[in-house]
Each structure stands twice: as C-alpha cells, then as structure tokens.
Amino acid sequence: MADYNTLARPYAKAAFEYALSEGKLAEWSTMLGLVAEAASNKEVTAFLLNPSLNSDAKAELLLEICQAKIDDQSRNFIKLLSEKSRLPLIPVIAGMYEAFKAEQEKSVEALVTSAFELETEQQQLLVDALRKRLNREVTLKVEIDKRLIGGVVIRTGDLVIDGSIRGKIAKLAESLKS
The missing domain is CATH 3.40.30 (Glutaredoxin)
Structure with a gap:
C-alpha cells in the first residue's frame, strides 16, 4: 500500500488551494482539525475502517459529530474522502494542510x-x-x-x-x- 503521506497530499493540497482561493484558510483549518480529532478517536476509527459499512454511512458519522463547523463545501470534501476510502487519512490531511497554511502565512x-x-x-x-x-x-x-x-x-x-x-x-x- 502506498505511503499515507503520498495518498493524503493531493487532498490536502486541494483543500488548501480551495480555502486559499475563498479566503477561508482559518475556517478550513478549524474544520479539518475538528474532523481529524474526531477521526482519531478509537471508536470512530474502528467505524471508519469497518468494511461492511458503505461510504455514505461513514461520511454521515463524521458530519454528524462535527456538524457545528461544517459548511457545504466541507461536507462535499468529507463525502469525497469517504467515496475514495480516504477518511482514515484525515489526520494526515489536516497535518499537511497546516503545513501548507504555515508556509503561505510565513x-x-x-x-x-x-x-x-x-x-x-x-x-x-x-x-x-x-x-x-x-x-x-x-x-x-x-x-x-x-x-x-x-x-x-x-x-x-x-x-x-x-x-x-x-x-x-x-x-x-x-x-x-x-
């Protein structure tokens, strides 16, 4: 299997570029941090790795946990990650996003x-x-x-x-x- 960083990088870069273009770096940083924290929970991780559940159920769980900080674009991003079986990568994506953000903000x-x-x-x-x-x-x-x-x-x-x-x-x- 490919390295987590290799798999996460295109998603982190896409999230960063979108947030930068919309002037929402801080909002996406908060959202990704919250979703990454939720995805790092032992029970949530087990749920996300459960092969018997479909991608919609996995995405909905994360969206329900983090609903206060999720807008429509964030919701679509989480659903895309779920469809591509990349939800377990959210902590890595969030970390890379923060690195891109720090580089942008010097x-x-x-x-x-x-x-x-x-x-x-x-x-x-x-x-x-x-x-x-x-x-x-x-x-x-x-x-x-x-x-x-x-x-x-x-x-x-x-x-x-x-x-x-x-x-x-x-x-x-x-x-x-x-």
Whole structure:
C-alpha cells in the first residue's frame, strides 16, 4: 500500500488551494482539525475502517459529530474522502494542510523543550532569534523536561537546535570515543 503521506497530499493540497482561493484558510483549518480529532478517536476509527459499512454511512458519522463547523463545501470534501476510502487519512490531511497554511502565512510553530520553566522575557528572546533565523513568524510551544539538566532543545520542522547540557555531554562523550 502506498505511503499515507503520498495518498493524503493531493487532498490536502486541494483543500488548501480551495480555502486559499475563498479566503477561508482559518475556517478550513478549524474544520479539518475538528474532523481529524474526531477521526482519531478509537471508536470512530474502528467505524471508519469497518468494511461492511458503505461510504455514505461513514461520511454521515463524521458530519454528524462535527456538524457545528461544517459548511457545504466541507461536507462535499468529507463525502469525497469517504467515496475514495480516504477518511482514515484525515489526520494526515489536516497535518499537511497546516503545513501548507504555515508556509503561505510565513509562520512556524517551534517546540521548545527546557529543563526549567522559561520566563516571558526568555520566551520573547527565543521568538525574536528564531524569527530572524527562519524569516518567519514564530509561535512557541514550551515543554519541561528535567532530564535535559539545563538549556533548551528547539524543534521546528526538520530543524533541531540542541542547546541542552544533556546534549553537550552526549557530544563530548561521543568525541571522547573517537
């Protein structure tokens, strides 16, 4: 079977292009996030993977769960995914959509893992430095991991900046082995 990313990409791209052309990037982002969350539920996933149910029943379940955030175009998109047996891909489609949206908006979310709670000023310094380095608007998501000993690890996309004490010790140990 083809890779989920390969299967999901054309649908994510089509959703993004439609939302962009209609000026509804935020609305589609919310809708896809909601539908992806619903589709990730264990019971809903089992329902969507049930081969004895037809595509209409599967689509209707998702549409009923998410009816508050579904407009006619979104409804048609969900039905199309169902007809093509792509409903289990919705979480992947939503993730790709968010990546297309972030690229369009020149924004990125950075996950900062720190050994200690970061003060507001420290977070702002990180945002400013990352904004300058990445040439994008940056949103921080901060997590605490005492195992780092000190410092931070920053992850955004495929960029990882390891400024932790733990990382430096590991590099030192690796260089001593050589």
